[in-house]
Amino acid sequence: MLTTLIILVIAAIFFVNGRIRSDIVALCSLVALLIFQILTPEEALSGFSSSVVIMMIGLFVVGGAVFQTGLAKMISSRILKFAGTSETKLFLLVILVTSAIGAFVSNTGTVALMLPIVVSLAASARMSQSRLLMPLAFASSMGGMMTLIGTPPNLVIDEVLTSAGYDSLSFFSFLPVGLVCVAVGILVLMPLSKLFLSKKGNKDNQHTGKSLQQLVSEYGLSTNLFRLQVKDDSGLLEKTVVELDIRRKYGLNILEVRRGDLSKHRFLKTITQKLAEPGTTLQSGDILYVTGEFQKVKQLSDDYSLTLLDGHATEETKGGDNSLDFYDIGIAEILLMPTSNLINRTVKEIGFRDKFNVNVLGIRRKKEYLLHDLGNEQAHNGDVLLVQGAWADIARLSKEENDWVVLGQPLDEAAKVTLDYKAPVAAAIMLAMVVMMVFDFIPVAPVTAVMIAALLMVLTGCFRNVEAAYKTINWESVVLIAAMLPMSQALEKTGTSAYISNVLVEGLGAYGPFALMAGIYFTTSLLTMFISNTATAVLLAPIALQSAVQMDVSPVPFLFAVAVGASMCFASPFSTPPNALVMPAGQYTFVDYIKVGLPLQIVMGIVMIFVLPLLFPF
Numbered sequence: 253m254l255t256t257l258i259i260l261v262i263a264a265i266f267f268v269n270g271r272i273r274s275d276i277v278a279l280c281s282l283v284a285l286l287i288f289q290i291l292t293p294e295e296a297l298s299g300f301s302s303s304v305v306i307m308m309i310g311l312f313v314v315g316g317a318v319f320q321t322g323l324a325k326m327i328s329s330r331i332l333k334f335a336g337t338s339e340t341k342l343f344l345l346v347i348l349v350t351s352a353i354g355a356f357v358s359n360t361g362t363v364a365l366m367l368p369i370v371v372s373l374a375a376s377a378r379m380s381q382s383r384l385l386m387p388l389a390f391a392s393s394m395g396g397m398m399t400l401i402g403t404p405p406n407l408v409i410d411e412v413l414t415s416a417g418y419d420s421l422s423f424f425s426f427l428p429v430g431l432v433c434v435a436v437g438i439l440v441l442m443p444l445s446k447l448f449l450s451k452k453g454n455k456d457n458q459h460t461g462k463s464l465q466q467l468v469s470e471y472g473l474s475t476n477l478f479r480l481q482v483k484d485d486s487g488l489l490e491k492t493v494v495e496l497d498i499r500r501k502y503g504l505n506i507l508e509v510r511r512g513d514l515s516k517h518r519f520l521k522t523i524t525q526k527l528a529e530p531g532t533t534l535q536s537g538d539i540l541y542v543t544g545e546f547q548k549v550k551q552l553s554d555d556y557s558l559t560l561l562d563g564h565a566t567e568e569t570k571g572g573d574n575s576l577d578f579y580d581i582g583i584a585e586i587l588l589m590p591t592s593n594l595i596n597r598t599v600k601e602i603g604f605r606d607k608f609n610v611n612v613l614g615i616r617r618k619k620e621y622l623l624h625d626l627g628n629e630q631a632h633n634g635d636v637l638l639v640q641g642a643w644a645d646i647a648r649l650s651k652e653e654n655d656w657v658v659l660g661q662p663l664d665e666a667a668k669v670t671l672d673y674k675a676p677v678a679a680a681i682m683l684a685m686v687v688m689m690v691f692d693f694i695p696v697a698p699v700t701a702v703m704i705a706a707l708l709m710v711l712t713g714c715f716r717n718v719e720a721a722y723k724t725i726n727w728e729s730v731v732l733i734a735a736m737l738p739m740s741q742a743l744e745k746t747g748t749s750a751y752i753s754n755v756l757v758e759g760l761g762a763y764g765p766f767a768l769m770a771g772i773y774f775t776t777s778l779l780t781m782f783i784s785n786t787a788t789a790v791l792l793a794p795i796a797l798q799s800a801v802q803m804d805v806s807p808v809p810f811l812f813a814v815a816v817g818a819s820m821c822f823a824s825p826f827s828t829p830p831n832a833l834v835m836p837a838g839q840y841t842f843v844d845y846i847k848v849g850l851p852l853q854i855v856m857g858i859v860m861i862f863v864l865p866l867l868f869p870f
Contacts, residue, residue, distance in 0.1 A: 253746045259284045260739065260748075260791070264779075267787060274787070275728045278735035290742050299737035303699040304407045308733065309725055310702035311401055314682060315357040316724025317709035320716075321671050321678040339379050343442065346370055346384050347391045351434045354395025355402050356682070358726075362392040363830040367837060383449045385838035386848060387441045389830035393819050394437045398430030399423055400689070400698065404733060405789035405818040409811040412740070412793040418807065423689040423698070428867050429816060429860075436859050440852045448847045449838075467583055471614040471621055471638050477507075478549045479561040482538045487556035494530035502552050503625070504544035507611065507640060508581055511538050543613070544624070583613065583640045584649070585659040590633050592655040599637075600627040608649055610641030674714045681708045729786070736787050740794040752795050757802050765805050765870045769813050770861045772796050776817030777857055785818040785828060792818075805870040812864050820856045822849030 263281040266272055282299075285291045299305060335342040346366075354362045370388055374381035396403030400410060400423045410421045467473075482488050488496065498504050509532055534540075539561070542549055553560045588594060594602050599612050615622040615629060616636040622629060631637075636659070639649070650658040685705035688696045696704075706721075715721045742748075760771045772792065780788045796814045800807035825831045825845050834840070 253748050253751065255288050256285070256290055256742050256746045256748050259288075260743075263739075273728060275731040275735065278732045278787070282735045282738060285738065285742050290746060291738055295741055295745075296738050298741070299734040302411065302734065302737055303697075304404075304411045304737070305730060305734045307401070307407060307699045307702045308404060309730055310699070310706040311358065312725040312730075313706035313721050314685065314702065314709055316721065317678050317714040318357060318682060320720065320724075321674040321714050323675040323678045323682075326672070326675055335373070335377070339377065339383075340442075342373060342377055342379070343384065343387065343445070344438065346373075346388055347434065347438055347441070350388055350391040351395030351398070351430075354392040355398035355430065356686070359392035359396050359403060359828065359830045362395070363389055363834065366392075367834065371837065380450050382838040382840065383445050385834040386449060386831075386840060386844070387437075387445055389828075389834045390437060390441065390822050390849070390852065391434070392830045393822075393828055394433040395430065397433050397816060397819055398427050400426060401702070402426065402430070403815075403819050404729070404786040405815040408733075408786065408789040409793050409815045411737075412797055413807065413811060416797055416807070423686070426812075426815075429812060429864070432859065432863050433816070433820065433856065436856055437852065440855050441848070444848045444851060448844065464583060467585065467638060471616070471623065473543065473613065476543045476545075476623060478542050478544075478546070480540045480542055480549070480553055481559040481561055482534050482536055482540070483557060483559055484536045486534075486536070486558055488534045488558065489536060491534055492530065493532045493534070498542075498552065499627075502544065502548045504542050504548055504552060505611070505613075507541040507543060507613070509534070509538050509540060511535070581640060582643050582646055583638060584646050585616075586637050586639060586649060586656040587659055588631055588633065588635045588637070588656050589654070592631075592633075594631045594655050595633055596630055598628055598630050602631065604639060608641065609645045610639045610649065612637050613640050614638040671714065671716070674712070677712050678709065678714050681705050681712070681714075733786055733790065736790045740790055743791070744794055744798075752798075754802070756795070756799050761799075761803055765800075765803055765809075766861065766865065768799060768803065769810055769864065770857075772799065772810055773813040773817045773857055773861060776814050777821060777853060780818050780821040781824045785821060789814055789818040806868065809864045809868040809870060812868060813860065816860050816864070817857070820853060820860075822853045822856075824849070 259281050263277055266277040266280075267274060282296055286293065286296050335345045350362060350366055353366070366388055367385070370384050371381050374384055393403070397406070400406055400421060406421075406426055414420045493506060498506060540558075542552070550560065552558065599615075604610050604612055612626050613623070614637075615626060615631075616638070617632060618634075637656075639646070646658075649656075682705065685701050688694050688701035688704070689698045709715065710718060710721050715724075743752075756768060756771055760768045772795070776788055776792050779792070792814050793811055796810040797807045800810045819828075821828060822831070823845055825835045825840065825842060831845065831849075838844075
């Protein structure tokens with residue numbers, strides 16, 4: 253018992269210190285349990301096969317697909333438009349929308365998604381973004397209490413409950429608790445945020461580069477962009493781009509050829525972007541993205557019986573404004589160096605297309621933008637060239653830095669491009685996953701439902717590739733939980749859990765289950781200020797269970813006290829990832845979290861001590 257306690261205390265010290273990554277600390281404590289033969293290898297490695305860990309991995313993939321397809325951003329942006337410029341409406345909608353998303357997606361991912369949207373909305377409403385960002389972080393944690401999958405501590409207490417032979421918690425067992433958390437959060441945060449956060453200034457975000465849409469707007473690409481669709485009887489059918497010689501005949505540039513795949517099924521449909529290479533053979537249904545003067549585009553359309561698409565949106569949405577999408581093909585700016593060998597050579601002579609497989613769409617020369625007849629244009633010192641090509645080819649450009657410098661971080665911008673046409677697919681898969689988890693008559697275990705959903709997200713193309721799906725998994729969190737789960741087993745095996753629960757029961761049990769549950773709640777809440785909420789839940793859940801068993805009362809309210817106490821920690825910027833994420837953007841100090849977060853944390857704890865026994869009787 254003493255050895256286990258020493259390992260636990262040392263691990264807690266390193267968790268608090270933060271100099272060593274939490275997953276490494278967890279692995280070290282696991283190895284220590286093996287070295288001192290407290291656990292067998294099978295017991296020590298059991299966490300890596302736990303359904304909680306597998307479910308977490310699947311949820312990371314599902315959540316990543318929701319972001320990658322733009323589904324979450326699409327929904328939240330539309331809902332938040334209802335706020336207009338009213339500060340109160342905007343505050344309420346930020347809390348409610350964030351809570352709703354946080355119920356199904358990790359709180360870290362929810363904040364990462366909502367942060368730029370909220371900053372933009374605050375600027376539009378001319379209010380301080382700092383008033384919204386801390387409530388945003390807190391709301392993501394409160395929303396996580398609404399469902400079984402909302403936050404890892406919920407999964408942890410369910411695992412402890414079922415391992416002890418009790419019935420598993422349902423998907424929405426947490427919903428009443430989550431709703432109370434959100435209600436308390438709104439009532440407390442509304443006055444506190446106005447009092448302590450509204451007067452803080454906002455620094456302008458400094459960007460080293462421009463976004464893709466900023467480049468499109470700056471160079472006026474959308475105003476000169478037209479879409480032409482090849483029909484079955486078109487004169488372009490089965491001809492190559494080089495045979496048509498459109499640039500010489502009409503003075504037009506074909507930027508790309510957009511083509512849907514052969515599948516008629518919405519779930520499998522994919523949009524393929526191709527640069528208009530000389531050997532590209534045009535097929536029926538192809539959509540040509542052309543830049544140039546409208547009269548020339550109209551003449552080309554008439555000569556070859558093409559359909560001039562009006563108000564070109566993407567292939568999946570009919571109607572809208574002229575737009576360029578960047579699924580496979582992107583754009584970037586390159587600045588010519590004063591010592592460049594390209595100076596005084598024409599764009600045609602430089603041969604960007606032949607050497608790097610990219611097009612030059614425009615040249616920015618001081619305050620002038622050149623967009624037409626670029627092939628014969630000579631490059632000048634200080635010119636900025638707007639180039640277009642496959643993202644891999646743009647990445648190659650950044651490695652050739654003798655003649656130019658790639659401005660900004662185009663590959664980072666590429667990572668932000670969402671596969672919007674896959675949003676309905678992601679929505680359907682996520683809805684199916686929730687249905688399988690909610691309804692008991694469907695004979696599918698929750699972990700199975702998550703695994704099915706994660707695989708479908710990959711197989712239906714909601715990610716660019718499998719590597720993108722793997723990148724959405726936070727392996728540090730996965731390893732942390734997998735390595736810490738056996739710690740609870742060690743605490744039970746050595747009698748440590750029983751000893752700590754005896755101390756709690758003897759100290760507080762005489763005052764009744766209310767006092768004992770309050771002790772467990774505030775112990776969890778205090779510990780979470782120094783180590784991660786997941787690690788805290790893993791350590792205290794078996795102690796809470798043992799304490800309830802000794803008092804011969806239901807363990808459910810005690811375990812809920814652990815889950816809520818671990819998740820509702822607001823008094824420190826480092827207690828949860830969302831709190832840390834909004835700190836720089838909101839220009840918060842540690843004292844701001846004390847002023848706003850600590851009162852909320854205390855009020856939440858007091859409310860929960862009285863509410864939990866009402867929802868889940870002893």
